Amino acid sequence: MEQAFRIEEAELIRFVQELVRVRSVNPPGDEEAAARLVEARLRSFGFETTWVPYGPNRAHVVGRLRGAAKVPGLLFSGHVDVVPPGETAWDHDPFGAEIVDGRLYGRGACDMKSGVAALVFAAGALARSGRPLNGDLVVAITADEEAGCRGAEHLVKEPLFDGVGAALIAEPSALQLYVAEKGAFWLEVVFFGKTAHGSMPDQGENAIDHMAQFLTRLPRLFPSDLPPHPILGRPTLNVGTVAGGVKINVVPDRCVAALDMRTIPGQRHADIRTRVEAMAGEVAAGHPRARVEVKTLVDREPVSSPPDSPLANAVAAAVESVTGTRPRPGGVPYFTDACVFAPVLNIPMVICGPGLPSMAHQPDEYVEVRQVAQAAEVFARAAAALLCDPGS
Ligand SMILES: [Zn+2]
Secondary structure, X not given: OOOOOOOOHHHHHHHHHHHHOOOOEOOOOOOHHHHHHHHHHHHHOOOEEEEEEOOOOXXXXXXXXXXXXOOOEEEEEEEOOEOOOOOOOOOOOOOXXXXXOOEEEOOOHHHHHHHHHHHHHHHHHXXXXXXXXXXXXXXXXXXXXXXXXXXXXXXXXXXXXXXXXXXXXXXXXXXXXXXXXXXXXXXXXXXXXXXXXXXXXXXXXXXXXXXXXXXXXXXXXXXOOOOOEOOOEOOEEEEEEEEEOOOOOEOOOEEEEEEEEEEOOOOOHHHHHHHHHHHHHHHHOOOOOOEEEEEEEEEEOOEEOOOOOHHHHHHHHHHHHHHOOOOOOEEEOOOOOHHHHHHHHOOOEEEOOOOOHHHOOOOOOEEEHHHHHHHHHHHHXXXXXXXXXXXX
C-alpha cells in the first residue's frame, strides 16, 4: 500500500488563489509576481531555487531537491502565464479567485495555476515526509507558454536539468493521463500579383485567384495512405485565416492565408513545408507576374512517449489509488511545454493535471477544488514511487 502524503488542502487552495490573482496575462506576460510566489514556497520546502529572468517583469523559476543520484531525476513542470480574459463578459471576476460551490473561478484556475500549485505542494509534501530520495526532484515553472512554448525553449538551454529522466506536465487533464501530443506546424502563405483597375483584370494578376486554386489543392497535402498514429489518430489541417484585396473594383495584388497543421509522429515538418511550397509554386507557375512566399510561424514537432514508461505507470497507479479509477494513456491534439522538454532532454513525458481541458481559455474558467487536492496527492505519490525506496 502506498503511503499517503499530508497535503495541506486549505493552504494549497489559498496558494491557487494567490496565483490566480496575479494578472500574468500573455501578452505581455508579467509572470514575475507569480514566479516569486512559487520561488518562496519552494524555498520554504527546502528546495534550492534558481531565478531565470525572461524579459521585463518576466521570469522562470526552477527548484531542485537533491537526492542520492542513484536513479534519474523527475521533472515537474507547469506555466504561470494565462491567456487574456477575452471579450465575453464573465459572471465571476477573472482575477478574483472566488470559490463558489466547490469551484474556484478565474483566468488560469484550470490552465494551469491549479496544476502549478498542486506540483509545488506535492513537492513540499514529499520534502517534508522525510523519505530519502534516490534521485532529484526538479520543479520548473515557466513563463511564456501560451505564445508557443517560447519560455520553455529559453529555459531548457539553462544547465538546470542535469540527471532528469522524465517530465510530468500538469496541464489540465481532469486527472486523465496523456503520453502523446500532436505537433503544431503553422505556415503563412502569401501570393503576390499585380494590381489593376477592376474593369481591366487582364492588366493585372489576381492574387486571390491564385490563393483559391492553392487552397483547393490542400486536401491532397497529407497522403491518404498515411497510417494513423495509435494514440493521436490522423493529422489535421485548418485554414485559420485568409485575407486579400482592398476594394471591389481593384485587382488584388496580395492574398495571405494562415495554415494550422497538427501533425503526428513520423511526419517531418520540413517535408510538409517542401510539399506546400511545391503546391503553391505549381499555382504560380506560368504566371510571370505572380509570386508566392511561405513562412513558418510555429514549428513544434509531435511528441509520443511510451504508454508504459516508469513515469506513466507511476502516475496511472497514483491516480488509481487516489480516485479509484485507473486512467488509460491517451493523447492530446494541442501542444504543451512537453514539446520542448521531451525532445531536448530526450526523456519521456506525461501530461496529467487538475481541471477539465475544455475549460482552458473559456469565460468563467474554473477548477474543482477537490480535484486540485487530489492532483497534489497523485503527484506526490507518483514522485515517491519513482524516487523513493518502497516503504521508506
Ligand atoms: Zn496551459
